[in-house]
Amino acid sequence: MLKKVLAITACLILLVSLMAGCAASATTSTAAATEAATTTAAAEGKTYSFAFLPNTQNNTFQSAMNDTFKKLAEEKGYNYVCLDPDYDVNMQLNQMADVANQKFDAVFVIPVDSAGIRQGLEGLKAKNIPVINVDTPVIDADLELVKTVIATDCFMAGELIGQQLVKDLPEGGDIAILDFPENESCVDRVNGFLKGLGDNANKYKIVAQQNGKAALDASLPIAEDILQANPNLKAFFAINDPSAMGAAAAIKASGKTGVGVYSIDASPDGKAALLDGTFTAVAAQVPIEIAKTAFQKAIDLLEGKTIEPEIFLPSHLMTKEEATATAGQWQ
Amino acid sequence: MKKNEKFSNSMAVDVVRSNLGIIAVLLLIGIALSLLSDVFLTYDNLISVFRQISNNMYLALGMTLVMILGGIDLSVGSIVAMCGTLTVGLMVTNGVPMVLAISLGLLIGTAAGFINGMLVAMFRVPSFIVTLSMMNVAKGIAYVYSGGRSTRIMNSSFNVIGTGYIGFLPLPILYMIIMIVIFSILLNYSKFGTYIFAVGGNRESAHLSGVPIKKVEIIVFTIAGFLAAFAGIILSSRMYSGQPSVGEGYELDAIAACVLGGVSMSGGVGRISGTIFGVMVIGIISNGLNLMNVSSYWQLIVKGFIIMIAVLIDTQKGRQNFVTKLLARKY
Amino acid sequence: MHQKVLEMKNIEKSFSGTHALRGINFDLELGEVHALLGENGAGKSTLIKILGGIHRPDSGTIVISGTEVKMENVHAAQKHGIGIIHQEIVLVPYLSVAANIFLGREPLNRFGLKDINLINSRATEMVRELGLNLDVRKPVVELTIAQQQMVEIIKAISFNVKILVMDEPTSSLSEEEVDKLFEIIGRLKKADVSIIYISHRMEELFKISDRITVIRDGTYVGTKKTTETKHDELVSMMVGRSLKNFYTRTECEIGEVVLAVDKLTKNGVFKNVSFQVRSGEILGFSGLIGSGRSEIMTAIFGGIPFDNGDVYLQNKKVRIRSTKQATDFGIGMVPEDRKKQGLMLNNTVGFNLTLASLKYLAKGFLVSTSKKKNVIQKYLQDLRIKTSSADALVSSLSGGNQQKVVLGKWLATKPKLLILDEPTRGVDVGAKSEIYAIINQLASEGIAIILVSSELPEIINMSDSVCVVRNGQIVKQLGRTELTQENIMLYATGGGIA
Numbered sequence A: 001m002l003k004k005v006l007a008i009t010a011c012l013i014l015l016v017s018l019m020a021g022c023a024a025s026a027t028t029s030t031a032a033a034t035e036a037a038t039t040t041a042a043a044e045g046k047t048y049s050f051a052f053l054p055n056t057q058n059n060t061f062q063s064a065m066n067d068t069f070k071k072l073a074e075e076k077g078y079n080y081v082c083l084d085p086d087y088d089v090n091m092q093l094n095q096m097a098d099v100a101n102q103k104f105d106a107v108f109v110i111p112v113d114s115a116g117i118r119q120g121l122e123g124l125k126a127k128n129i130p131v132i133n134v135d136t137p138v139i140d141a142d143l144e145l146v147k148t149v150i151a152t153d154c155f156m157a158g159e160l161i162g163q164q165l166v167k168d169l170p171e172g173g174d175i176a177i178l179d180f181p182e183n184e185s186c187v188d189r190v191n192g193f194l195k196g197l198g199d200n201a202n203k204y205k206i207v208a209q210q211n212g213k214a215a216l217d218a219s220l221p222i223a224e225d226i227l228q229a230n231p232n233l234k235a236f237f238a239i240n241d242p243s244a245m246g247a248a249a250a251i252k253a254s255g256k257t258g259v260g261v262y263s264i265d266a267s268p269d270g271k272a273a274l275l276d277g278t279f280t281a282v283a284a285q286v287p288i289e290i291a292k293t294a295f296q297k298a299i300d301l302l303e304g305k306t307i308e309p310e311i312f313l314p315s316h317l318m319t320k321e322e323a324t325a326t327a328g329q330w331q
Numbered sequence B: 001m002k003k004n005e006k007f008s009n010s011m012a013v014d015v016v017r018s019n020l021g022i023i024a025v026l027l028l029i030g031i032a033l034s035l036l037s038d039v040f041l042t043y044d045n046l047i048s049v050f051r052q053i054s055n056n057m058y059l060a061l062g063m064t065l066v067m068i069l070g071g072i073d074l075s076v077g078s079i080v081a082m083c084g085t086l087t088v089g090l091m092v093t094n095g096v097p098m099v100l101a102i103s104l105g106l107l108i109g110t111a112a113g114f115i116n117g118m119l120v121a122m123f124r125v126p127s128f129i130v131t132l133s134m135m136n137v138a139k140g141i142a143y144v145y146s147g148g149r150s151t152r153i154m155n156s157s158f159n160v161i162g163t164g165y166i167g168f169l170p171l172p173i174l175y176m177i178i179m180i181v182i183f184s185i186l187l188n189y190s191k192f193g194t195y196i197f198a199v200g201g202n203r204e205s206a207h208l209s210g211v212p213i214k215k216v217e218i219i220v221f222t223i224a225g226f227l228a229a230f231a232g233i234i235l236s237s238r239m240y241s242g243q244p245s246v247g248e249g250y251e252l253d254a255i256a257a258c259v260l261g262g263v264s265m266s267g268g269v270g271r272i273s274g275t276i277f278g279v280m281v282i283g284i285i286s287n288g289l290n291l292m293n294v295s296s297y298w299q300l301i302v303k304g305f306i307i308m309i310a311v312l313i314d315t316q317k318g319r320q321n322f323v324t325k326l327l328a329r330k331y
Numbered sequence C: 001m002h003q004k005v006l007e008m009k010n011i012e013k014s015f016s017g018t019h020a021l022r023g024i025n026f027d028l029e030l031g032e033v034h035a036l037l038g039e040n041g042a043g044k045s046t047l048i049k050i051l052g053g054i055h056r057p058d059s060g061t062i063v064i065s066g067t068e069v070k071m072e073n074v075h076a077a078q079k080h081g082i083g084i085i086h087q088e089i090v091l092v093p094y095l096s097v098a099a100n101i102f103l104g105r106e107p108l109n110r111f112g113l114k115d116i117n118l119i120n121s122r123a124t125e126m127v128r129e130l131g132l133n134l135d136v137r138k139p140v141v142e143l144t145i146a147q148q149q150m151v152e153i154i155k156a157i158s159f160n161v162k163i164l165v166m167d168e169p170t171s172s173l174s175e176e177e178v179d180k181l182f183e184i185i186g187r188l189k190k191a192d193v194s195i196i197y198i199s200h201r202m203e204e205l206f207k208i209s210d211r212i213t214v215i216r217d218g219t220y221v222g223t224k225k226t227t228e229t230k231h232d233e234l235v236s237m238m239v240g241r242s243l244k245n246f247y248t249r250t251e252c253e254i255g256e257v258v259l260a261v262d263k264l265t266k267n268g269v270f271k272n273v274s275f276q277v278r279s280g281e282i283l284g285f286s287g288l289i290g291s292g293r294s295e296i297m298t299a300i301f302g303g304i305p306f307d308n309g310d311v312y313l314q315n316k317k318v319r320i321r322s323t324k325q326a327t328d329f330g331i332g333m334v335p336e337d338r339k340k341q342g343l344m345l346n347n348t349v350g351f352n353l354t355l356a357s358l359k360y361l362a363k364g365f366l367v368s369t370s371k372k373k374n375v376i377q378k379y380l381q382d383l384r385i386k387t388s389s390a391d392a393l394v395s396s397l398s399g400g401n402q403q404k405v406v407l408g409k410w411l412a413t414k415p416k417l418l419i420l421d422e423p424t425r426g427v428d429v430g431a432k433s434e435i436y437a438i439i440n441q442l443a444s445e446g447i448a449i450i451l452v453s454s455e456l457p458e459i460i461n462m463s464d465s466v467c468v469v470r471n472g473q474i475v476k477q478l479g480r481t482e483l484t485q486e487n488i489m490l491y492a493t494g495g496g497i498a
């Protein structure tokens, strides 16, 4: 019995110390980063400290934003930190609390869960730190706690791609959608897409609409099954590039030709796919633009200017020329 | 000649008899689906289904050995991600020649399995814990190496591995058949196979009989690692990319297939034939529901019920046995 | 011919906490049966495991046919021609009989795969040779314990052994099967196989052994020629004192009927079983292994369902559907197979002792630690269970002491009816005598007792009357005056039915 108690206690201690270890290393690295930035900061005018709290860094979209923020901060000599919660709401809340205590001047947030970070937002508000919500908006009820929402106009992206599909397939036909209903922005993309079909909508039959989980390995078998069930399929619309790649791989595997793949993102992979003809068309998300805008708006805000509560950056269809020019990057 | 015929005949009877429950479930689902969808029973769809289940089959074969041994391997999903990402990354990012990259990918997955086995055999750490840790390590390696980015690969000879055909037969199905044959022989007709059952059924007794239990444990986990690496490479070829985020929950699908096929969670019992049927049931349910365009949320519920029913049928078959076992524990 | 095939000299062995062997000497001559005798926990099995390469001795030497050898592992022992039938049956449950016999040394065919046909045919041959009728492709779980024991024996002798060790091979065999075993031993002796034989059944030793070595608490006490010694001498060598009153049986007052069973039937297993037990009475059940005695008991205890018949407890008709209900009615049952049914081997002695009686130890939701301690202490002392502490794992106890733990576990529930299925299997004479005294004590306290046993002297000396079971039916209930070995065997084997 005693042995068991001892073993359990030992485990707990180990666990706690591990967690403490992680936390410690995280804070030290933050501190180190802050320090480094401070020392290199030029003594010209005001020096601000910004923090970026994305939902993850395991994604080129977010890391493109991070790179942009970092570059801008370096140019201006500002302090800049990025904290990665890796899709863990709880960790994001902790990071928000840390940031609030460290007296940052402004914080950019991509919520892990749109409805789940109110507590953190309140903490920041209590310290009078303005929050600029980027990419994925928080729920309406929490909008009061953020200064502005800056995101790609996803509805427009969907609309553009829908219009492109009408252009490519004027005679209509069967189409399939790979969606991701858990995510608000992805729902907007689908709605935009349907609107983009416009007056011609009745020519298109949506023979399947399935959750591709915004991931390649999940979308691949679903797309294969859709192809089997619908031999006359003309096109797939997928809400992001990985999902669209899954559809493309399924088409290749089936040996069919003439099935279009329409996507939204224009990630580096997506551009490559567009260039080699795997994708038929792709509408752009603009993370770099978002980061640039957010950075500027933060400065405006701190200088006392008023800013719009919602800024939707326009999407555009990725052309082959642009894809070639910006290959390997976001826009 | 005649003798041979009789032999194979009785083997078929044996396979049917020992898998009666799961075969019944499979037939029921098959009949239901062919009534509900006119595509289900087409040649193309069946080929497509088998290609889809091949991935789970590789993993489930390894899992069968591990579970007969009385263990569990939670790390296979992450090893899939790690080896797929590394193999593609080595080729695309580091310019390693294909054969070498694939060999390295297989080697690394095998090494991960070997480490699992060493820890289980030498230090008697429960396999649940060992492989849970390995699951995190492997996933971490995939993310660290790729920086969370997926890597596209358009090397046609690499893509052939996962998407090519021999005659009418897609290569992944061919691999699957070869592996089934190898593992059936291994488990049923080799000395080593008997040792796996012996260690799982009664470790003490196996030891007293001079079975090299540690060696058996190490080899089995190593095989599971190799198979996961293999699955990862084939999958990345099918996806035309190395994706660090794949593999989530693959281990659970493999375990579910094994359990459906009558592999005991406590070791000592299991059949390759059962696992094959288990994999088929799981694969066919997804395929059928996709064909009918059932929403993925409903799919979860339906799948859950079918698995539960299948397992119930199976345990009812051996009810008497089940009760006596329960009873034995009660005294 | 006094050629020594084996000499073990000054063998020492300690486990963490127990000094199991303290300088044991043992030798074996060609073609002899040398018995090893000692109380539970004396170190017999440990000595055997050292010989078999399972444990390594701390010091001491092993000499085989004149050359000193090191037993590094099981394989080394097998190579030296040593075959062991372990005390606890260690077969792999889901492998076939044949696969178990050849486990670890499967013959291979020209493809490097197991030669299944050869394995099956050779196993069938071996089974036949011993006069058994058994499908070697059956998984071992489906066999009775006696059959499993026979498979163990076949497995051990199939090695071409020069030295065969049998650690309590008869503890789960019935008289008939024991006779068969002795026949085999005779044959092996003729083939110049030397045999080390361990058993707590003294009468067996006098039947088949040539010499007897006694050990006590890990020390060597002495070696006697069987023809030159007596039961009492051996017992006092073993226990360190002489035992009077081996079977304690005092007259006790027989009271009300506690359990009455009327025409209990489970199709294909047992049929029309009717009997009564009164408080203070010990009702014996005898019969061959596999005659259905244990199944009848398990059914009464709610462990397996029956098809027909009624059970009355204290004159009230009851329907016992689960073992939980049975314990609630005040029935306790010490099952036949302690390893599989009686104990949680990976738990402590204390845990096992109190498992069945937790409800008496609980105050509301919580278990009272002090009460629990008291109960554990009481039974450790009363039953003289030899363990380093209450926190030792049951699996580290000797077989006999494990059996006492199971007994203690049920005594702690203070039952009105106690079913004892082979309560002294693998228990040494000293402990046996204690267990008999305990059973007698329980009876005199007014508990009704059903005693199922294959050991005829035990059942004859302890029971008030005996039901003889054959093929799932009670063929005869013998009263105290009719109880003789011949009578019981007659009915058990089907001879006495007109």
Ligand SMILES: Nc1ncnc2c1ncn2[C@@H]1O[C@H](COP(=O)(O)OP(=O)(O)OP(=O)(O)O)[C@@H](O)[C@H]1O
Residues within 6 Å of the ligand: C015, C016, C018, C019, C020, C038, C039, C040, C041, C042, C043, C044, C045, C046, C047, C087, C386, C396, C397, C398, C399, C400, C401, C426, C428
């Ligand atoms: N693996 C082990 N770890 C710790 N102690 C052990 C182990 N094996 C045996 N012992 C202890 O060594 C002593 C001798 O045990 P052993 O099993 O040899 O007795 P035995 O003479 O065979 O008794 P029995 O007649 O009951 O079978 C006992 O006190 C036992 O508890």
Ligand SMILES: [Mg+2]
Residues within 6 Å of the ligand: C044, C045, C046, C087, C167, C398, C399
């Ligand atoms: Mg022993």
